[in-house]
Amino acid sequence: MSFRPSTINLSSLKSSSKSWIARQARDPYVKKRLSDPASYRSRSAFKLLEINDQWDSFLAKPDVKAVVDLGAAPGGWCQVVAAKLGWLHSTTSQEEPVHDAHAIEEVCPERKEERRRPSNSWNKKRKQKVEVEDEEPYDPLNIDDFEPATALTGRGTIVAVDLLKMQPIHGVHAIQADFLAAETGRQIHNLLSVKGNLEGKADIILSDMAANASGNDVHDIESSLEICEAVFDFASQHLRSAERIGRRRGGVLLMKHFEHPLLQKFRVEHLLPNFHDVRYIKPDSSRSASREGYFLCQGWKALED
Numbered sequence: 001m002s003f004r005p006s007t008i009n010l011s012s013l014k015s016s017s018k019s020w021i022a023r024q025a026r027d028p029y030v031k032k033r034l035s036d037p038a039s040y041r042s043r044s045a046f047k048l049l050e051i052n053d054q055w056d057s058f059l060a061k062p063d064v065k066a067v068v069d070l071g072a073a074p075g076g077w078c079q080v081v082a083a084k085l086g087w088l089h090s091t092t093s094q095e096e097p098v099h100d101a102h103a104i105e106e107v108c109p110e111r112k113e114e115r116r117r118p119s120n121s122w123n124k125k126r127k128q129k130v131e132v133e134d135e136e137p138y139d140p141l142n143i144d145d146f147e148p149a150t151a152l153t154g155r156g157t158i159v160a161v162d163l164l165k166m167q168p169i170h171g172v173h174a175i176q177a178d179f180l181a182a183e184t185g186r187q188i189h190n191l192l193s194v195k196g197n198l199e200g201k202a203d204i205i206l207s208d209m210a211a212n213a214s215g216n217d218v219h220d221i222e223s224s225l226e227i228c229e230a231v232f233d234f235a236s237q238h239l240r241s242a243e244r245i246g247r248r249r250g251g252v253l254l255m256k257h258f259e260h261p262l263l264q265k266f267r268v269e270h271l272l273p274n275f276h277d278v279r280y281i282k283p284d285s286s287r288s289a290s291r292e293g294y295f296l297c298q299g300w301k302a303l304e305d
C-alpha cells in the first residue's frame with residue numbers, strides 16, 4: 001500500500017493554504033516524492049538521501065548497527081535508513097495502510113495547530129523493558145552478533161521517536177513520546193540495548209526535529225536551540241565513539257537547526273571540540289526560503305568517556 005496524501009476539498013481552504021498548495025505543485029521534490037517507487041512518506045527523505053550521497057554514504061557503512069531517528073514522523077528518514085540496513089527494499093509494500101497526518105498538514109498547514117502532546121498515561125503504557133545482560137567486549141565487525149541482511153531481515157536496530165504516532169515501518173521500533181522528556185532517553189536506551197550492543201549505543205543519531213511554529217518568532221528561535229542542545233546531550237551519552245568503531249568518521253550526528261544568534265557559539269563550544277569533522281549543510285532539496293540547515297558531525301571523540 002502506498003503512502004499518499006488524502007484528498008482535500010479546495011474550496012473549503014483559506015487563501016494562504018491555496019497559495020501553499022500552488023507552491024507544492026511547483027516543487028520538484030514534491031513531484032519526485034509522488035512518483036518515486038519508494039513511496040517516501042515525506043519530502044524530507046530526499047534531504048537525507050542527498051546528504052548521505054554527498055558525504056561518504058555514512059548510512060551504508062557495514063559497521064552501522066544502531067541508528068536513532070529523532071522527530072521521525074511521518075517516517076521518510078526511517079524509510080531511507082531501513083532500506084540502507086536491508087529492512088526495506090525499493091517500495092514500502094510491507095507497510096500497513098495509513099492515515100497520514102503529515103500529508104494532510106502538507107496540504108492544510110492550520111491542522112498543525114491541532115497537534116497534541118501524548119498523555120503521561122500513554123507514555124507509561126508504552127514504556128518498554130529490555131533485559132540488559134552483562135557487559136561484553138564490543139566488536140564493530142562481529143557479524144555473529146547480528147543477523148545478516150536478507151529479504152525479510154535487515155541488520156541492526158533502528159529506533160524512531162516522535163510526538164506523533166507513526167505508522168509501522170519494517171525494522172523500525174517507533175516510540176511516541178516527547179524527546180525532551182527525561183523518560184524518553186531511557187526508553188531509547190532500552191531499545192538499543194540488545195545482544196551485541198549491550199551498552200545501548202548508537203552509531204548514527206539523526207534529528208530532523210522542529211518545534212511546532214507558535215507564531216512567536218522569539219519563542220520559536222529559542223525552541224530550536226533548546227532542541228539542538230538536548231540532541232547534543234543525548235548524543236554525548238549515546239553515540240559510539242570513532243575510536244570504538246575503528247573509523248575516524250565513525251559515530252555520526254546529523255542534526256537540523258534553524259538560524260539562531262547563538263548557533264555559532266553552540267557549534268564552536270559543543271560540536272567542533274567533540275567531532276573530527278563538522279559541516280554545515282544546506283541541501284538542494286531544502287527550500288531556499290527555509291531558515292533550516294543541518295550540521296553533519298562525523299567522528300565522535302567521546303572526550304568525556
Ligand SMILES: C[S@@+](CC[C@H](N)C(=O)[O-])C[C@H]1O[C@@H](n2cnc3c(N)ncnc32)[C@H](O)[C@@H]1O
Pocket residue numbers: 041042044045070071072073074075076077078161162163164177178179180208209210211212
Ligand atoms: C520535519 S518533521 C520530521 C520529518 C521526518 N524526518 C521524515 O522524514 O518523515 C519534524 C518532526 O519533529 C517532531 N518533533 C518536534 N518536537 C519534538 C519533540 N520534542 N519530541 C519528539 N518529536 C518532536 C514533530 O512532531 C515532527 O513530526
